Amino acid sequence: MKKQENIIIEAIAELLELPDKDVVTPETRLQDLGIDSGLMLELFLLIEDSVPDLDIDPALLLPEHFTSVASLAGFVEQSQPVQALA
Structure with missing residues (x-):
């Protein structure tokens, strides 16, 4: 199970x-x-409280993003900022 899925399950x-x-x-x-x-x-x-630097933009949400835990996890993963290379 992905990290984002675990976070969402905990939040639910x-x-x-x-x-x-x-x-x-x-x-x-x-x-x-x-x-x-x-x-x-x-x-x-x-x-958002559980994922550092995550800021979900409601304008980007589509119905398919929140049909299941897995689809929501995918949206959360896409919404996370890309870490800058050091």
């Missing part, structure tokens, strides 16, 4: 106060968890 477990985060996998559909647009905003804030 915190947001939804899940007693067992193992019920959430990369294939889990966010809609199936009851995450609506309001909860999605809270989820983004939790993810």
Whole structure:
């Protein structure tokens, strides 16, 4: 499992106060968890707090970015700044 997927699963477990985060996998559909647009905003804030230098631009979000944990992880990965070469 990718690092971003783990971060998102942790954030979902915190947001939804899940007693067992193992019920959430990369294939889990966010809609199936009851995450609506309001909860999605809270989820983004939790993810931004967990990923250094991440600033999610809501204007870039497309519906396919938040269908599943894996699709959201891909969007987060694309949104992270490229580290400058030393």
